[in-house]
Amino acid sequence: MSRINNTIVLITGASSGIGRACARKFAEEGARLILTARRKGRLDELTDKIRNERNTDVYTVKLDVRDRKGVESAIASLPENWRDIDVLVNNAGLSRGLDKIHEGKLQDWEEMIDTNVKGLLYVSRAVIPGMVKRGRGTVINIGSIAGREVYQKGNVYCATKFAVDALTKGMRLDLVDTPIRVCTVDPGLVETEFSEVRFRGDTERAKNVYSGLVPLTGEDVADAVVFAASRPQHIQCAEILLLPTDQASPTVVNRV
Ligand code: NDP
Ligand code: 8X3
Secondary structure: OOOOOOOEEEEEOOOOHHHHHHHHHHHHOOOEEEEEEOOHHHHHHHHHHHHHHOOOOEEEEEOOOOOHHHHHHHHHOOOHHHOOOOEEEEOOOOOOOOOOHHHOOHHHHHHHHHHHHHHHHHHHHHHHHHHHHHOOOEEEEEOOHHHOOOOOOOHHHHHHHHHHHHHHHHHHHHOOOOOOEEEEEEEOOEOOOHHHHHOOOOHHHHHHHOOOOOOEOHHHHHHHHHHHHOOOOOOOOOEEEEOOOOEOOOOOEOOO
């Protein structure tokens, strides 16, 4: 039986892409799921799908990770049988725009920093103390190749993912005297709604990001996340960098 059977897994940003794929993969492994995102309708739709496919326990919460008070109260008011979170997948995140630094929009920068950095911190601060108290837990942050190498016009998005990398390392250092494990899964190009969000609904421009190469899918990344979560307790799968075969760096890709 899978090591994550019956464990409680909280996923942020479960309404789309990588988060949605993680929900389905963890459900296959028999985990109990707390799914969060702003688009509650999408979460309910996904819940129906998962419940139809298998008899999995799912609890959904409409949550904007930028809302500090909302995050605190959502975690504090989880029903008794959902409080003991075993795995936290800090996935919610986005990019906005692709502009030179002197032409960037402040509103875009704030949205990325508030979501990718502050949102991850709010959720982590609310969930990790319970893990420490119970003496078990795994935190998996979704970083990016953009958190390892900066690319032109990626400036602030890359900075938020470098921050995620620093926070992952900081968490691992601070939690070393506990059984809590801290992992990062850092993907390259994954075809999700990511580029549509970045280019504010310009689907043509978004499609071009993945044209002529074989990108990763949300499911490919979810496999790595579930792998990290399901290692034996003495193994901390600290970092996974997952790239398409057609990609060697953020900008070096093989397009036909
Ligand atoms: P999607 O746009 O498909 O999914 C993003 C998810 O994040 C959605 O479920 C969205 O839910 C959620 N989200 C965004 N803002 C908020 C918010 N304020 N509060 C709560 N949830 C939020 O993109 P991906 O699946 O690709 O992105 C997931 C993660 O993967 C991100 O952290 C991204 O940076 C990272 N990543 C993506 C790569 C790619 O190439 N696609 C590569 C490397 C990393 P909702 O809108 O319903 O709130
Ligand atoms: C998303 C991957 O290269 O588009 O983190 O920034 S990239």
